[in-house]
Amino acid sequence: MPRLSRLLFLPVCALLGCIYVSYAHALGVAYVINSAGSSISVVDMATQKEVRRIPALREPHHLILTPDGRSLVVGDTAGNQLLFLDPATGAVQQRLPVADPYQLQFSPNGKFLTVNGLARNQVDVYDAATYKLIKRFPVVATPSHLAYTPDSGTVFVSLQDSDKLAAFDLRTMTPKWTVPVCKTPAGVLWLNGHVLVACMGTDIIAVVDPNDGKIVQRVVTGKGAHNLFLSPDAKILWVNNRAGGSTVAMDARTLKVLARYEIPGGPDDIDFAPDGRLWITRRWAEKVAVLDPKTGTFQTIDVGRSPHGLFLVPAAPSPAGTPGR
Amino acid sequence: MDDWFDLAAGWLQENLLIPFLYWSGLMNWEDVSYGWALFALYGLAQVIVTFAVCLPLERWRPVERWANQDAVWVDMVYTVLSRVGVLPFVTYVLFYRAQVTVTGWMADQGWVAPTLESLFPVLLGKQALTFVLYAIILDFADYGRHFLAHQFRWWWALHSLHHAQRQMTFWSDDRNHLLDDVIAFVWFGVIALLIGVPPLQFPLLVLVLRFLESLSHANVRLSFGWLGERLLISPRFHRAHHGILAAGQKSCNYGAVLPWWDMLFGTADFSRDYVATGDPSGEEALASGTWAQQQMAGLRRFLRAVPVGRRVAQG
Numbered sequence: 098m099p100r101l102s103r104l105l106f107l108p109v110c111a112l113l114g115c116i117y118v119s120y121a122h123a124l125g126v127a128y129v130i131n132s133a134g135s136s137i138s139v140v141d142m143a144t145q146k147e148v149r150r151i152p153a154l155r156e157p158h159h160l161i162l163t164p165d166g167r168s169l170v171v172g173d174t175a176g177n178q179l180l181f182l183d184p185a186t187g188a189v190q191q192r193l194p195v196a197d198p199y200q201l202q203f204s205p206n207g208k209f210l211t212v213n214g215l216a217r218n219q220v221d222v223y224d225a226a227t228y229k230l231i232k233r234f235p236v237v238a239t240p241s242h243l244a245y246t247p248d249s250g251t252v253f254v255s256l257q258d259s260d261k262l263a264a265f266d267l268r269t270m271t272p273k274w275t276v277p278v279c280k281t282p283a284g285v286l287w288l289n290g291h292v293l294v295a296c297m298g299t300d301i302i303a304v305v306d307p308n309d310g311k312i313v314q315r316v317v318t319g320k321g322a323h324n325l326f327l328s329p330d331a332k333i334l335w336v337n338n339r340a341g342g343s344t345v346a347m348d349a350r351t352l353k354v355l356a357r358y359e360i361p362g363g364p365d366d367i368d369f370a371p372d373g374r375l376w377i378t379r380r381w382a383e384k385v386a387v388l389d390p391k392t393g394t395f396q397t398i399d400v401g402r403s404p405h406g407l408f409l410v411p412a413a414p415s416p417a418g419t420p421g422r
Numbered sequence: 423m424d425d426w427f428d429l430a431a432g433w434l435q436e437n438l439l440i441p442f443l444y445w446s447g448l449m450n451w452e453d454v455s456y457g458w459a460l461f462a463l464y465g466l467a468q469v470i471v472t473f474a475v476c477l478p479l480e481r482w483r484p485v486e487r488w489a490n491q492d493a494v495w496v497d498m499v500y501t502v503l504s505r506v507g508v509l510p511f512v513t514y515v516l517f518y519r520a521q522v523t524v525t526g527w528m529a530d531q532g533w534v535a536p537t538l539e540s541l542f543p544v545l546l547g548k549q550a551l552t553f554v555l556y557a558i559i560l561d562f563a564d565y566g567r568h569f570l571a572h573q574f575r576w577w578w579a580l581h582s583l584h585h586a587q588r589q590m591t592f593w594s595d596d597r598n599h600l601l602d603d604v605i606a607f608v609w610f611g612v613i614a615l616l617i618g619v620p621p622l623q624f625p626l627l628v629l630v631l632r633f634l635e636s637l638s639h640a641n642v643r644l645s646f647g648w649l650g651e652r653l654l655i656s657p658r659f660h661r662a663h664h665g666i667l668a669a670g671q672k673s674c675n676y677g678a679v680l681p682w683w684d685m686l687f688g689t690a691d692f693s694r695d696y697v698a699t700g701d702p703s704g705e706e707a708l709a710s711g712t713w714a715q716q717q718m719a720g721l722r723r724f725l726r727a728v729p730v731g732r733r734v735a736q737g
Contacts, residue, residue, distance in 0.1 A: 154540070177529035178529075196527070214526065281447075281449045298450070339449075363435070381433075383425065
């Protein structure tokens with residue numbers, strides 16, 4: 098909104114019962130992790146401006162909401178720490194020592210938290226209620242991303258440096274299989290009874306049989322296919338291509354490419370806003386792109402160095418009045 | 423200003439490094455390559471800023487003038503290798519891997535290595551202040567490392583390469599034997615593990631510190647005045663450290679950026695004025711050889727000085 102318009106608009110709204118504030122509340126907050134800046138940007142989704150930064154310890158990468166929705170858990174890899182934030186306010190709730198937390202996800206049944214230790218070559222399964230380590234799986238090498246089966250019985254982990262995909266049985270806490278999958282596998286996603294793997298060293302995503310790890314299909318998406326995300330209505334599969342600098346929309350059922358959008362600057366993680374737009378971190382541009390798939394255009398938001406994980410909390414109160422620092 | 427470097431590194435990453443990594447099947451290095459791009463660009467900026475400031479100073483008020491400056495060219499090679507080329511990359515990768523392994527093991531035991539920010543939570547979010555405190559601690563650690571390098575015969579054998587330069591200029595700061603660099607790397611690696619030095623959070627301030635270290639080696643008649651020399655190390659103060667020792671003289675002024683440690687431990691000498699530099703006790707190749715000849719000469723001297731532990735007076 099132009100500054101002059103807002104200057105006129107705000108006093109009117111104040112008189113009319115702060116309609117503007119209600120509107121801003123509806124749009125919420127985005128949390129963007131600045132990996133190389135060691136901080137978390139708090140972005141007002143209404144104004145699309147960064148309003149403040151939450152300091153992390155060393156090098157945070159990914160974040161996930163706890164099953165009860167009360168905390169955002171940020172994995173600080175080099176800091177060996179989980180940072181718990183109140184998703185509504187960004188207030189730090191606690192810091193927990195955990196070795197090398199890179200990619201992390203809670204299982205669909207809420208029982209487990211799986212943490213990939215990318216630098217330490219380990220996949221750790223924690224009790225999601227107590228954060229006690231249940232099982233450590235040593236792997237070769239560099240466990241990157243992960244996905245669960247819907248019944249939480251198996252977790253799949255891409256092993257970036259050995260070009261493999263590994264499956265671990267969470268009922269017996271034993272390895273199931275580890276198989277070659279493609280060059281430099283990164284993002285992993287469960288979709289329609291299969292495991293999808295983004296192959297960053299190539300231009301494809303691999304469709305893998307979860308029972309034995311065999312590849313049943315390869316689909317070209319773009320150079321350096323890095324990460325995959327399913328739209329909230331489960332109809333569109335979104336893939337970010339790191340080397341090609343593009344984001345593609347695919348039919349989630351047929352895996353046919355529907356549209357391609359140029360997103361330069363190393364597109365990485367995606368989250369979906371209620372208005373249908375996609376928020377995409379651009380690792381080497383210090384920016385978040387807000388892509389409108391209808392028009393194919395995107396707006397940019399300045400954040401910190403090497404923005405990686407991001408999480409939208411549309412229900413959170415607007416932080417517009419919070420002083421920046 | 424940090425943003426300019428970040429955007430330049432991003433451009434380098436997107437247009438040169440990523441296409442190369444993708445083409446060569448090395449995309450698993452894509453995160454590391456961005457770190458290297460930042461390191462290399464800040465290193466390049468260090469070289470350019472140092473060159474732009476120090477060269478006019480050296481032309482303006484040189485301590486010495488030399489007809490032949492071949493030895494200075496070799497020092498330039500050291501600087502480029504150290505600040506822009508392979509060394510920053512190796513340092514970044516090794517440092518990162520080592521730090522992750524050790525601190526991760528400690529986290530497994532339920533103990534996170536202390537950092538200034540965890541010891542003093544008030545520092546969280548105050549990046550500039552935190553950096554200044556880290557810089558002071560690291561400068562003290564460097565004083566200790568440098569002092570010990572002059573006390574042990576084997577270590578001095580390596581470190582004497584740094585002191586062999588008779589044509590000391592701002593390029594001489596990085597003139598070190600590779601093994602001496604490795605020791606320094608391990609030394610700071612251990613310190614970093616103890617206090618959790620953040621690797622890439624304060625690159626611009628690191629640039630300033632490295633500039634001051636280069637300036638202290640410059641061939642220029644420059645003093646910061648009575649008070650200034652007790653706050654920051656000047657070219658005059660550090661030149662005394664590189665001076666050829668007369669009979670009965672001891673080495674002095676081991677500090678890198680801050681003279682406080684020399685003052686605290688009685689090794690400061692503010693009286694020596696623009697002395698001649700060099701190390702007459704070493705073979706000539708250490709002073710005037712090529713980069714490879716200097717390295718080999720340093721290695722020979724080191725091997726002659728082993729076994730470790732004997733103390734020496736020179737330097």
